[in-house]
Amino acid sequence: MSATTITITSGKGGVGKTTTTANLAVALALSGCKVVCIDGDIGLRNLDVVLGLENRIVYDLVDAVEGRCRLRQAMIRDKRVPELYLIPAAQTRDKSAVSPSDMVRLVDELREEVDYILIDSPAGIERGFRNAIAPADQVIVVTNPEVSAVRDADRIIGLVEAEEKGPARLIINRLNPSMIKRGDMLTSEDVLELLAVQLIGVVPEDEAVIISTNKGYPVALDGKSRAGQAFHRIAQRLRGKEVPMESFSEKEDFFSKISRIWRSGGE
């Protein structure tokens, strides 16, 4: 068994990296994979909260790197799913506590034991980002359909290419279909036209995500919500399955509707 290491990053903060990491980890674990997720956001940890494992932290990533515990001891098992583990970040330290080579060493130690290692990158392009992508086999960039998030995603994709970790794949998170129908939001086509990378999934905006984050119960766990289902489809694509891409962005105005009806009727 040799794990695939996937780093989830974005450049801009607040686009949903941690939510994405948590839900992909849950979805992969539910489909029978053994998954470890690592919180790379030392000093501002969140992944433990989103996964609802906050009160079970004894040792963290920095303890493992500095040799205060064995790596196994820093791995918290999520009991709701068969094989899901979290290595939490330290809250009382900062990004400089760990180096890119520490991360590579740590991930290499895990590779033989699991199927997937997901690393939640912090926002920004500094040390924390470099730590997070150093051990990556694949990189997923999360963005929102907003100009500022797309701009940062573009920068990150360039940096990932420069680190020879590319080509990065893209998740468009928090797409609002009704705003797109009104023409008030960038469509996934608009985003892809600029970024020119492979899209691996689109996650619709969904109140269930906020509720589940507050409860520490990732939406992918029950899979009923629209966002939860989207994360399951992305997990399938990560495992190499062909899953058709959801389309939330059909912009069908009066004229295109008429022309479609006319075309289908005329054939």
Added chain:
Amino acid sequence: MLTSKASLVQIKGIRDGLLITFGEGEWSELVSYLLNQIERDRGFFKGARVALDVGNHILHPAELGALRNSFSEFGITLWAVISNSPTTERTAQDFGLATRLSPVKTERTIRETDTHMLGEPAILVQRTLRSGYRVEYPGHVVVIGDVNPGAEIVASGSIVVWGKLRGVVHAGAEGDEDAVVCALEMIPTQLRISGVVSVSLRRQGKPVPEIARIESGQVIVEPWVYKEGGK
């Protein structure tokens, strides 16, 4: 002809401008010696076209880039690097520099220039420039790919983008008002030619290739149309 005491760095005039020959020694020392020479004779070097003969020195891209930047601060254009090392030659080519001096022209070759265009220094960038990338070059810049918002190109000559231009471009950065900017799709964040700045308007309809130039002190942008016999 300026020659150093120890012949570390020789500078002589050739038909194509100046040829600077580096002797043996520590690269960084040779460079600082050369830059001191230039500093002392600023007036003589300003506007010069310079070729370097680096002999056996192996130049890293960073070293060559740093030297070229120092030159451009003095108004010197680096156009060629001659080297005994294939690695250095490749580095120079990556910077869009020549690696051979043009052969001495005879009567016949002079006649040929009537029908053959004389080259000017230019760099070809064959990739999309994403946010955060910056290309700066003392000559023309040609990009095959897009220039995304947040990317920047600064050229002393013209800029050609075979793709969508959405970033910031500055052509004729050293004051050349004849410099132009062309792109298949012209929607720059900001476009500057020489000292004139313009911001693109949001346009409707199908994009067409366009060319921007200075006309009576303003940047004008026109659709590119092929005209018989050139512009």
